[in-house]
Amino acid sequence: MNSSTATTVFLPVALGIVMLGLGLSLTVADFTRVVRYPKATIVALACQILILPLVCLGLVLLFDLDPVLAVGMMLLAAAPGGTTANLFSHLARGDVALNVTLTAINSVLAVVTLPIVVNLALSGFLDGDDSIGLQPAKMLQVFAIVLVPVAIGMVIRNKAPEFTERMRGPVKIASIVVLVAVIVVAVWQERENVLGYLRDVGLVAILLCVLSLTIGYFxxxxxxxxxxxxxxxxxxxxxxxSTLAITIALSPSLLNSAEMAVPAAVYGILMFIPAGVLAALFARDREPAPIQ
Known part of the structure; x- marks a missing residue:
């Protein structure tokens, strides 16, 4: 598969599968559940939208990352949570219903917040005017790749609930396969420099994950x-x-930068280590406090 085919055909389709799978797990109630959990939702979204980009910026400046990799890290920090979060929350005995609600709301908000963060990063680190979002045509593309597959999945669930139940398992497996495939594509396109990039962004990526998990809990x-x-x-x-971040970075009509996709690809591999450790620690508590 050449890079043109990978970025123009495979990646959008791959992301569509992931977001369709998310849509199959959502109902309108997942968006309105914020009324039931207003405090938890608002605090979590504030951490995701406001605190994490600042934390990531601090790491980028502390480690003096290459400007292009710095933009890639900021793109990753601005990306919403995904279905992987729901899986680990289930393993850790968390409130998965809240996860679904946060994923649903944050995916909608990311259509606006992600382009803003990336545009600021592009302006600050590269002094460039090539940006996603804040331009109607590119905002429409982000909307399409993030929300359209989710909406289709929700419609399918509403119209064909039995089919949705049968497909839920296969779609979850497909989402994991797609995540791996997208990471492979991103690494392959920068294969000549991959070891150097691992050295440059590996520690920053895992620190971002650890700090994000810590902030998200405490x-x-x-x-x-x-x-x-x-x-x-x-x-x-x-x-x-990370699938969304890689797709936006590699898309010829958006950022069109294999190097910017590297932080998300590295993160997509390393995040399973701290997430797995934390899930195991949480799961040891057999009697979590009931939801009030």
Whole structure:
């Protein structure tokens, strides 16, 4: 597969499968559940949208990353959580319903917040005017690749619930396969420099994951949010949708940069280590506090 085919055909289709799978797990109630959990939702979204980009910026400046890799890290930090967060939250005995709600809302908000963060990063690190979002045509593309497959999945679930139940398992497996495939594509396109990039961004990527998980758990706890909801927030905030970040970075009509996709590809591999350790630690508690 050549790079043109990978970026113009495979990646959008791959992301579509992931987002369709998310849509198959959503209902309108998942968007309205914020009324039931207003405090947990607001605190988690504030961490995701406001705090994480600042934390990532601090890491980028501390480690003096190459400007292009710095933009790639900021793109990753601005990406919403994905279905992987729901899986780890389930394993850790978190409130998966809250995860689904946060994923749904954050995916909608990301259509606006992600382009803003990336545009600021492009302006600050590259002094360039090549940006996604804040331009109607490119905003429409981000909307299409993020929300259209989700909407289709929700319609399918509403119209054919039995079919959706049968497909839920296969789609989850397909999403994992797609995640691996997208990471392979991103690494392959930068194969000559991959070891250097691992050295440059590996520590930053894993630190971002660890700090995101830590912030995602302890900030809600400090806000008096109960434990299961805090666990859900930790994984939602700590595990970003690297598939989305890679697709935006590689898309010829958006960022068109294989180098910018490297942080998300590295993160997509390394995030399973701290996430797995944290899930195991949380799962050891057999009697989590009930939701109030």
């Amino acid at each position: 900030v809600p706890r400090l806000a008096k949010i109960e434990r299961r909801q805090s666990i859900a927030a930790a994984f939602e905030i700590g595990l970003h949708n």
